[in-house]
Amino acid sequence: MTAGTETEKHDLARIVREHQRDIWRFLMALGCQPAEAEDLTQETFVAVFRGGFEYRGPNETASYLRKAAKHRFISSVRRRRRSPVVRNLDDVDVEWGRFESRCDGDRRVELLQRCLETLGDRARDALAMRYRDDLSRADIAAKLDMKDAGVRTLLDRARTALRECVERKLKGHD
């Protein structure tokens, strides 16, 4: 399939809209910054469409796109000499597929935002400093007047609490 006719363009646009959020999130999980994830998401679709893409259903398409995205990411890592944050790159696309099959990314983020409200102020602040402001543990410790090890424990517990909260909601227990 190429973007020749209007119908084909429409079909390809639908495929981009259906899968781009998953690909962007997957690239973020691999260690991209947001702008790089956006660039690589674009490159992934362009490369796949130029390569004579054939649609074979949503699951196989998602799997194929993730493989293509992983490949582009690895190329980028080699080009920029930057380390990926995941430890198992071999099977990371398959792992992500399993992770996503348990809960769609949009839904997971929505549940996480609801679960965040159940955390104490200190834990929420620590998470915001870590993941929104990208502060180091030492900086967070200074701002919260805690020891470094204490921040580590706080973040660990907060993440575990959020994860358990989401899983409870998915099972309908909340």
Next chain:
Amino acid sequence: MINEERFWETSIAEAVSDRTPPDVTARVFAELAGEVQAPETRKRPRLSRLALELVAVAAVVVAIGLATGILKLPGKDADGGELLPPKEVAAAPGAEYAYKEGIFELKSGWMLVTTGAPTVVCEGSELTKVDGRVLIHAGSMPPGERPEPVNNWLNANSVETDMVNNFKHWVKGVGLAALVLSGSAILDGQEVKAPEPEPQSTAEWHVVRSVMDIDNLPAGAKYVNADGESAALLDFLAEVESIEAISLRGAIGIRPDHLESLKALKSLKWLDIRGALWEPQADDTFDASTDLSIAALEAMPALTRVGADLIPVVLGIQQDDVPLDATLPVLTRLSAKGVAIELGSWNPDSLELLGRVLKQLPTLSGIEISYATKGEMKLLAAHENLRRLRLTDYSAGDIGLAYVARNITLDELSLHASNITLDEIHQVSRMSSLRLLHLNGELAGSPDRCFETLAGMKQLRELELVNLELNEDALPAFARFAGREPLDRLRVVHDVLVAGAEGMDLMLAQQIPTRRLEVGDYWPHFESLSDLSSVDESLRKGDAATQLTVLCLEDGKTFDAGDLETSHADLFKAYPNLKRIEIRRGAFEVPVMEDQFVRWLKESLPDVEVVVTP
């Protein structure tokens, strides 16, 4: 799942930061429509690494280098002659010589003479007009057994010992024996030439992508390529005793235990792990000295050539946390033993650091430098054993290349930049021993004059043109190639993400005579026979062009093999001189489809050799 914790962290980060995935639909279609994106701005990244205490180690290495003859110190020779001879003449450890009034006299031992060298005399023999590389031995033919320092010296100068040992290639003069490694020279008034190169046989390199591929290796397989694959394959390659060379560039998840397993390969001469992604035992207890250990290489007795990174990329570890001394001590000791070292991509933090590394690795024969400055190029140009240089996003310009052109004899040069200028190409043309040139980027200003200059480079045997932005105005310049001897290999390709240049690639390929042609970027490139008419004509030109390589770069594979079979059948049959088709595997593809295609090719063209290579 090993990575599940990381996945949750990503989701939490998105929830906490209110970042949302972007809509790239418009960008994708703008790109597909060929709209030009703003050029990527390239900045030299700042690296903040701990300074290393290397000076003491460097001093030891220099001492070892001097002792083995790999390094030379300036000074007077035994006869009180001039300072050391020019760079075009290199004497082996133990050689006796004199250099006076522009004439070099070899009295005993070995010497390597290259283009532009002064006249060399030896016991009544005279070697002049060297255009290429000539190895000479004083007196009679050299003995089969050589002292270890001489073998190390040969190795450091990229001279294949198999060639040295092949006496039928030597020419005996009155007072010396000469082996013309490349090009030609005049020995005692007679022209002597390098032996005709053996037909390039990439088929010897066996591509393995699975344990099944390893199980199916033919008996006696020597060369194996598993670039970009899982490093765990090494555990199984270690069972194949005949292996002499393994290329595992860009392997995923390499660990010290994988290298340990290779110690079982007693014949392993060459291992290349540049660009490999290392996997630590655990990211919270990362210890570079153990997690990135390459000490196993020291226990491989046959090893003569190693490709490795100075600062490996480690999965899950910030690049700034990987110290420079992770692999350097082992590489230093290997270099001191005469093992040729090739370093993967590196952006030196300072001139001092680059200088120290060059001192510690006297047998460094290849390096890839990003953002090279003029100062760095000057240092590299003082490293006389350097034969292969890759420059990415360099700022050194023609001045940097001029240092190299004047001071060392490169075999291979790669320039990858957004703009490659005529001034730079001019300096490249002065590299008299350059056998392979790889250009990736736009020829700025005067592409036609750049190609005129390239066409005049008689020393060039292999030319790779990647992602060149050209229009038809540049084509007349290629007529200059018509009169020259065919290249051994020509590659004209585009990355799949660079659209709209396919037609120019084929027109270019048609203009340059070559024995072996590599074209393509992704399969749809060859959608019809008419697309290939220009290549077809090129291959019909004579007996020279007998090989066609179809490259598959990057993501260029389709789900469906159907188009390949129908559109390529008549194409391949149309080449009367075709003896070999080589299918290059991409880094990302559907192997089953490839296997079907290869099987079909073999059945359809029983008289043509069909091979699959990396």
